[in-house]
Amino acid sequence: MFVFEKGLIDSRKCAGLESTVDNRLQQIIEQWEFLVQKSSDKSLKLKEASRQQTFNAGVKDVEFWLGEVSVILFSCVYYHWNFLCCFLDRKSIS
DSSP, X not given: OOHHHHHHHHTTOSTTOXXXXXXXXXXXHHHHXXXXXXXXXXXXXXXXXXXXXXXXXXXXXXXXXXXHHHXXXXXXXXXXXXXXXXXXXXXXXX
Protein backbone atom coordinates (compact mmCIF):
# COMPACT_ATOMS: atom_id res chain seq x y z
CA MET A 1 0.00 0.00 0.00
CA PHE A 2 1.14 3.53 -0.65
CA VAL A 3 2.43 5.66 2.24
CA PHE A 4 -0.04 8.51 1.68
CA GLU A 5 -3.07 6.24 1.63
CA LYS A 6 -1.83 4.24 4.61
CA GLY A 7 -1.43 7.50 6.51
CA LEU A 8 -5.02 8.50 5.72
CA ILE A 9 -6.33 5.20 6.96
CA ASP A 10 -4.11 5.08 10.09
CA SER A 11 -4.96 8.64 11.07
CA ARG A 12 -8.70 7.94 10.64
CA LYS A 13 -9.22 10.80 8.18
CA CYS A 14 -11.56 8.82 5.95
CA ALA A 15 -14.74 9.76 7.80
CA GLY A 16 -15.31 6.26 9.09
CA LEU A 17 -14.82 4.69 5.69
CA GLU A 18 -11.32 3.39 6.35
CA SER A 19 -12.24 -0.21 5.48
CA THR A 20 -13.93 0.93 2.26
CA VAL A 21 -10.90 3.01 1.31
CA ASP A 22 -8.59 0.13 2.23
CA ASN A 23 -10.63 -2.32 0.11
CA ARG A 24 -10.65 0.06 -2.83
CA LEU A 25 -6.90 0.60 -2.54
CA GLN A 26 -6.37 -3.16 -2.56
CA GLN A 27 -8.49 -3.43 -5.72
CA ILE A 28 -6.47 -0.67 -7.38
CA ILE A 29 -3.21 -2.36 -6.42
CA GLU A 30 -4.44 -5.70 -7.79
CA GLN A 31 -5.62 -4.05 -11.01
CA TRP A 32 -2.27 -2.30 -11.36
CA GLU A 33 -0.38 -5.59 -10.90
CA PHE A 34 -2.69 -7.22 -13.46
CA LEU A 35 -2.02 -4.38 -15.90
CA VAL A 36 1.73 -4.65 -15.39
CA GLN A 37 1.60 -8.42 -16.00
CA LYS A 38 -0.51 -8.04 -19.15
CA SER A 39 1.85 -5.34 -20.42
CA SER A 40 4.79 -7.65 -19.85
CA ASP A 41 3.02 -10.50 -21.65
CA LYS A 42 2.17 -8.25 -24.58
CA SER A 43 5.75 -7.03 -24.77
CA LEU A 44 7.02 -10.62 -24.98
CA LYS A 45 4.51 -11.45 -27.72
CA LEU A 46 5.53 -8.37 -29.70
CA LYS A 47 9.21 -9.27 -29.39
CA GLU A 48 8.47 -12.80 -30.59
CA ALA A 49 6.45 -11.44 -33.53
CA SER A 50 9.34 -9.15 -34.41
CA ARG A 51 11.80 -12.06 -34.33
CA GLN A 52 9.45 -14.10 -36.53
CA GLN A 53 9.13 -11.23 -38.99
CA THR A 54 12.92 -10.87 -39.13
CA PHE A 55 13.28 -14.61 -39.70
CA ASN A 56 10.68 -14.57 -42.50
CA ALA A 57 12.47 -11.65 -44.18
CA GLY A 58 15.72 -13.62 -44.00
CA VAL A 59 14.06 -16.64 -45.59
CA LYS A 60 12.77 -14.47 -48.43
CA ASP A 61 16.26 -13.05 -48.96
CA VAL A 62 17.74 -16.55 -49.14
CA GLU A 63 15.01 -17.69 -51.55
CA PHE A 64 15.73 -14.68 -53.78
CA TRP A 65 19.47 -15.39 -53.65
CA LEU A 66 18.93 -19.05 -54.51
CA GLY A 67 16.80 -18.00 -57.48
CA GLU A 68 19.58 -15.73 -58.70
CA VAL A 69 22.20 -18.44 -58.22
CA SER A 70 20.09 -21.00 -60.07
CA VAL A 71 19.72 -18.61 -63.05
CA ILE A 72 23.48 -18.07 -63.12
CA LEU A 73 24.20 -21.79 -62.84
CA PHE A 74 21.68 -22.62 -65.56
CA SER A 75 23.27 -20.00 -67.82
CA CYS A 76 26.74 -21.45 -67.21
CA VAL A 77 25.60 -25.02 -67.83
CA TYR A 78 23.73 -23.98 -70.97
CA TYR A 79 26.76 -22.08 -72.28
CA HIS A 80 29.13 -24.99 -71.61
CA TRP A 81 26.69 -27.52 -73.04
CA ASN A 82 26.39 -25.53 -76.26
CA PHE A 83 30.16 -25.12 -76.42
CA LEU A 84 30.65 -28.85 -75.93
CA CYS A 85 28.04 -29.71 -78.55
CA CYS A 86 29.64 -27.35 -81.06
CA PHE A 87 33.08 -28.76 -80.31
CA LEU A 88 31.87 -32.36 -80.72
CA ASP A 89 30.06 -31.47 -83.96
CA ARG A 90 33.26 -29.99 -85.36
CA LYS A 91 35.22 -33.06 -84.29
CA SER A 92 32.75 -35.39 -86.00
CA ILE A 93 32.77 -33.29 -89.19
CA SER A 94 36.56 -33.33 -89.50
